[in-house]
Amino acid sequence: LDRQKVHSLLTSLSKGERTVTEIYEELKTLPFKNLDFARIDSHRSLRQGAPEVIFCPGKTAEQIIAIAQELKSQHAVVLGTKASAEVARSIKKALPETQYFEASGLLIWGQIPSADPNSQQVAVVTAGTGDTPVAEEASLCLQAAGVRVERINDVGVAGLHRLLDVMGILQESVVCIVIAGMDGVLPSVVAGLVAIPVVAVPTSVGYGASFEGLAALLTMLNSCAAGLTVVNIDNGFGAAMAALRIMALRNIKSGT
Amino acid sequence: LDRQKVHSLLTSLSKGERTVTEIYEELKTLPFKNLDFARIDSHRSLRQGAPEVIFCPGKTAEQIIAIAQELKSQHAVVLGTKASAEVARSIKKALPETQYFEASGLLIWGQIPSADPNSQQVAVVTAGTGDTPVAEEASLCLQAAGVRVERINDVGVAGLHRLLDVMGILQESVVCIVIAGMDGVLPSVVAGLVAIPVVAVPTSVGYGASFEGLAALLTMLNSCAAGLTVVNIDNGFGAAMAALRIMALRNIKSGT
Amino acid sequence: LDRQKVHSLLTSLSKGERTVTEIYEELKTLPFKNLDFARIDSHRSLRQGAPEVIFCPGKTAEQIIAIAQELKSQHAVVLGTKASAEVARSIKKALPETQYFEASGLLIWGQIPSADPNSQQVAVVTAGTGDTPVAEEASLCLQAAGVRVERINDVGVAGLHRLLDVMGILQESVVCIVIAGMDGVLPSVVAGLVAIPVVAVPTSVGYGASFEGLAALLTMLNSCAAGLTVVNIDNGFGAAMAALRIMALRNIKSGT
């Protein structure tokens, strides 16, 4: 496309249809637009129907509302992450159709598409019930992108046998997001059992020497299970986006 | 195999060749062996020709030699990571064919296979020349598994334009491993430019408030670029294994 | 039970009542159930009438209510730890028989059994009155398991002579749980005076450079008194469970 544009510009100059100055002025703006375009393009392939996501901390309700409205005019689903209950209340007054998940601080505008039951699935696994909000953030971000999600909850050390029960589900997934607070042990165990990519998410669930998720984060970074990768504490959204990158890769590279 | 064993046990019982008690005693030990089998199986698909890797810290030269010899008898390539120069010297005396890369502490026994030039490639990118040892660890682990690696060095902030020069290479890769010390900024920039999975590796290069790589690690965990995942400081091996998981996924899922 | 099931399966095969394939199919699912069984068994000996305990942080009131009701149908006493006052209020509305200890965040459903006055006792010792909530958590968890508890409060440095006064009680106990915030000195002193196992619990009582219990935790981990062991900050429950493990040991080993 851009290539064509440059060619056509040069051709029109070559043909004397436009002046050097005119062409120069247009060319001058191209590098950035090119870059811009490239980036949008790269994102387009990444997102493939992915929802637009607003990171809410530090933004006022008014700012979030304005951004959400603008994005909603162009996308089927828009999400907001880490929104406080107070900000959510203000937003709901202005945009009553807003859905709010208080535990995870997630905002949703629009209808989550239903996934093709034959499509590839991502397993979203939690160690404990307390990790559910982060799993919800990851799952909804994936579902908003049309991805089929298999939720598996509460299979930590105390329920290790339940993990073994669901190993079949894990092995049928293309990516596994494993979410754990406190000691953060579960992702290491899962990564030792499956060969697929495992994205570990530490959560701030715990107390005392969990230091708001630091303990779980360090456990995961030091995992003896080779090939585990980690995202920020409570970052369900980031894990979902990493999963989308891996899935997009498959789509792009193997044909489409 | 195991499946066959259970069948044959049951058949021998069914045929009256052995007693219930005998069969029970043998079955009692099977669950773990089964699990063992399952785990080996999962690893097999993961490794697909991957080298065996020995984590050297805390092990004596004698222990490493013994393990290396045992593994070498079964695998074409065996690697050792994070070996000190002193330990490496002792090992080379006993096993003169050992190759040692002092900067990265990597040991190699056996011949790195040459990669198929048409196969998928992994880009291994560093921010600075000082990050090269970690890149070497990642690259050799990948190459030992038969993966084609594209090395791109020294494209940090001070050489951002060089990064743009190689964007084509990045976009032709299936995974991008980005390695940076000091401020750890590069992976965020790369992940903002490409849609493929990006695995970030912080390094301990730096001084003062880099706190041995902590600064770079935190930068990467807090990245504004969505979908970046992170491994431990200086963990080139872990990044390579994560890349193998992602590539194996592609092979398995879109191949079969 | 499980053992019997395997036997009966094999017997039915041996008798020709069922086919090899049928039996195989049933056996295939057993390993995990076996493991499950093993774990429950190991826990049974551990728990010996121990209460079931729900870790509340991150769970909604609804989730806690559902779990509590399910557990209560099978156990005489069910506990919940680290519940916030707000969550407790919601739970009490649904389950009015709930007892709530606000300082320690402990929830109790059911009747704490009265301990046999001749049975072994555990000493639960605090350095200051501010450490009482953690002591309460430890004591109630032990009492819910039928253990006799001797509470000794406020015997820190400022009251060292009071500690000496109660040394007799300590020496008559089988385990001593010592709880201290701020400088966390008390467990070292106690462990220097008694020969029985001492479990140290740092608390978050303090301010400034206590860093929410970190100072007390480090003091205990670096104790010059040999053989002191430590649990997480404010983890009265964990200390109680460690005491149960030690006591169960005694029963099992010196009983059989």
Next chain:
Amino acid sequence: LDRQKVHSLLTSLSKGERTVTEIYEELKTLPFKNLDFARIDSHRSLRQGAPEVIFCPGKTAEQIIAIAQELKSQHAVVLGTKASAEVARSIKKALPETQYFEASGLLIWGQIPSADPNSQQVAVVTAGTGDTPVAEEASLCLQAAGVRVERINDVGVAGLHRLLDVMGILQESVVCIVIAGMDGVLPSVVAGLVAIPVVAVPTSVGYGASFEGLAALLTMLNSCAAGLTVVNIDNGFGAAMAALRIMALRNIKSGT
């Protein structure tokens, strides 16, 4: 004894054999000796043939030699912990019979007694070969006290099935010391599988975000497995002493 001494002093006064002043002078020194006695007594039951142990860091070779000689005159076995290779060399020159284990920094003077094969055993388990030096420190401290030790090495996540293979050994032990560096996951897994007391020892094995054992320490303190207790990083000696406290308890309380 002391009791007898006080009685005999008082009796000699009562009989007029000694004067009030004489008796007063002797009694004046008793309170501390009493306390001393109490403490020695409590330690005696704890130690029951336990070796005397010298903590070497910060002490000169000369100081260690002097202390060792004094202790050796009264005990069959004397140990020194955390001694540097340089200090050990100086000591061996003066005391050639000194045994030195460089990896663990352990010094031994005297003959480790052989344990009664029918006596209770302690399992000392490591996650990786690199954790062996700490296991050696724990094991030798126990063996010097006459305790039977079962060593189980290298059963971390990558060898979980091997852990299951040795579960029988664990269940036949009275205490289990579990030693792990890097992610420190193993003690949680073990404590989830056995009912006996588990003492967790984090090690400084690892690199990067292991922060010299901090990651493993935090994992263990936040363990989801109830009743796990923890000692300082690399503190094999402390774990052994905790095990001795638990074993001594059994001996004292159940009869002898």
Next chain:
Amino acid sequence: LDRQKVHSLLTSLSKGERTVTEIYEELKTLPFKNLDFARIDSHRSLRQGAPEVIFCPGKTAEQIIAIAQELKSQHAVVLGTKASAEVARSIKKALPETQYFEASGLLIWGQIPSADPNSQQVAVVTAGTGDTPVAEEASLCLQAAGVRVERINDVGVAGLHRLLDVMGILQESVVCIVIAGMDGVLPSVVAGLVAIPVVAVPTSVGYGASFEGLAALLTMLNSCAAGLTVVNIDNGFGAAMAALRIMALRNIKSGT
């Protein structure tokens, strides 16, 4: 001036107009007054019409009101930083003309002067909308000193092309204040693109491993872009004052 005063004192003594004692008494107080004067003088050149600023944390509303009234009697504009909403409410009751910016906690008394459109400008750049409050603090402090400010918002990694769009504005500025939370990457990128002084301000925007701005702070301190300087987390005021120092330098040095 002072010099003249000393001279005139000495002259009056020399002329016999005043006694040695009188002159001595006056001289005795001079050193500190001199120093005092020097400091005021140095500040005067620094401030050049700068607003007086009250640091509010730890002060009561009553204390702030008293200080503000005193300062307002002498200055056109008085600012208060980091004031809580509660304190601001109390202040507004007493001083209704108070303006309060809740997000940044900034209080303003008096009229911000309008800047000369031909004067030098400072660029105040943010990575995300959430960083706006800190930018507001910096901008208003500058504007209160009569400085022309160019605000550029939301040009972080996700909007890098927008940064390139505004590079002209940056290059026309004399100082660039760059404000970023989370990964804190933006100042490094900006400092790599412009030659003017860049003052980096980390913000506490983020969650998890951002550790309240620590991650962004460390990123900036370790920047690979040479010559970047850093102020405290959320310290928009400090960045403004640093800019004033640089601008004053220019005026003083190239003017006289």
Next chain:
Amino acid sequence: LDRQKVHSLLTSLSKGERTVTEIYEELKTLPFKNLDFARIDSHRSLRQGAPEVIFCPGKTAEQIIAIAQELKSQHAVVLGTKASAEVARSIKKALPETQYFEASGLLIWGQIPSADPNSQQVAVVTAGTGDTPVAEEASLCLQAAGVRVERINDVGVAGLHRLLDVMGILQESVVCIVIAGMDGVLPSVVAGLVAIPVVAVPTSVGYGASFEGLAALLTMLNSCAAGLTVVNIDNGFGAAMAALRIMALRNIKSGT
């Protein structure tokens, strides 16, 4: 006294007035009582009219009320430190004569004695108005012990000349307590100017990289001014008690 008691016991035995067993029983309890007595004695000299102080965190209002009432029955002034506003409200309902200083969390029961204007004074110096609550805690604890206190506020770096103005007051004091948040620089400056003992108190005033007072604490611990000593963050009480120790020393040593 105690000495006399032992003598009289022994004499009564010697005289046959009491039996060996009786005397033994009484002696057995003496060591601890002796110790108890010694400690009370040492404290008496320390406190010399000092107020009793209750550390409130972690205690319920009921517990504080009970302790305060008991102490008030024996002492003229009783203080409570670090009490929350909520707890204070509950206490005031029960004990309406309670005085509460909300900023410092200080509770006072009873009448602060007026100090002898000719007695030695302690200077309590703050860097900023925000440090006043901690200064108030220190000053009231001293005044409750009858000590004359000279308060000097707001003489930080920005008002260094004011510090020089009050140097006379400092030099007339026997101890100087210097209180500072943020950069914690003031105590170093004061200790460089005066020869008397200086006790430094870091405060939690600040934001961002002050890390709740950690920055000020570290500054003070690393002071280049020789002989500065430090107490915990916000610990005005501790500084007052250290001053009392120094003053008591003088009284004891040069008086008795």
Next chain:
Amino acid sequence: LDRQKVHSLLTSLSKGERTVTEIYEELKTLPFKNLDFARIDSHRSLRQGAPEVIFCPGKTAEQIIAIAQELKSQHAVVLGTKASAEVARSIKKALPETQYFEASGLLIWGQIPSADPNSQQVAVVTAGTGDTPVAEEASLCLQAAGVRVERINDVGVAGLHRLLDVMGILQESVVCIVIAGMDGVLPSVVAGLVAIPVVAVPTSVGYGASFEGLAALLTMLNSCAAGLTVVNIDNGFGAAMAALRIMALRNIKSGT
């Protein structure tokens, strides 16, 4: 220039001297070169004869030699920072003209130019003699850029009067770099006395709770003196580059 190049390209096309394809091919490479050029341009103005600087950590002697030789062929002075003594020895063997300053780890190739005695000066101030190596790094980087440097050493708290003695020198400088370890107090004091820009450099001089310079860093970030900016621990080079940015600004903006 570039502008001219684009114009001449377009003109040659317009004139029919070259084909659309040829021009397109050349233009295709321009955007990055443009960017490159822009960056070089911005750097040129920044550097104005500044030395090229190699950051040595993590680079081998061979790599440093190769880079130094390449840079030396184009620049009068080339510097290397943070080089170890061992690496420096290897480099000196290959490049005997290398100058090495062991304390600061600085390498210099080429002749430091002598500064114009009438040019603007930068004051480089240290708190203690131990901070000299960092001051040397800053000074030599400035001198290599032709800047006149005034070195002022050892004017910390213990020598505050010496600081006052040199205040004249400070006030005649355009930038002041203040370097301090341990408590890091000096930059706050200097910034309180002068109106010029002050760049603070914490050093790792100290022990114990200096935590390798962290204490000094935090002191400086929390400075009560407004407008102080900070660079990384021991980063003399960074401070010099910040000073160059400020000086370049003056040159660019006020005339040339």
Next chain:
Amino acid sequence: LDRQKVHSLLTSLSKGERTVTEIYEELKTLPFKNLDFARIDSHRSLRQGAPEVIFCPGKTAEQIIAIAQELKSQHAVVLGTKASAEVARSIKKALPETQYFEASGLLIWGQIPSADPNSQQVAVVTAGTGDTPVAEEASLCLQAAGVRVERINDVGVAGLHRLLDVMGILQESVVCIVIAGMDGVLPSVVAGLVAIPVVAVPTSVGYGASFEGLAALLTMLNSCAAGLTVVNIDNGFGAAMAALRIMALRNIKSGT
């Protein structure tokens, strides 16, 4: 003195013996000299024969030699602290009379004076033999100032009864310096037993979670024993200087 100088200057002016300009020139230099003088004066009272002390880290052997020679020409005893063995060797070559204590890194030039046996004593107490070097630094600094020092070693938790044995010595001292590594418990215990000022010195003795003395430091800062003050880790010199301040106070204030 100074006062006299000013008077005499003014008088000579008043008498016409000197001109206004002459007097002005002399007065101009006085303020700093005055300040200088004041500080020397304050130090003189502090030091009262105290040795001059050189802080060695970061200084070269040459620098230390030069400073030592200059100081030695004016003082009977000069000390150097924290000198490395390598630096000490170089110094001894140049100044053979140098005494060096390797464990504590202390250098001494000159003859330590012998203390008056009737003078006040300072008790220097260590928890373990490993803390001796820090005690040596404190003791020698005190002795060099002519203070009588009572050394009490190795009275930590494991030897608490020995502490009680020496309580008499403690109570006869005017200040008690208590030095402890690992858990840092001893100062709290001592401060609970004596009424005199207690200065606590944490040491870096320990391993693992002692974090180079941080654990001991935090323990001491959070001490429950009121009135304990703390200096930096391993800072024996600072504790000695604090003791000198307290002792000087006594001398000055109580009569002489």
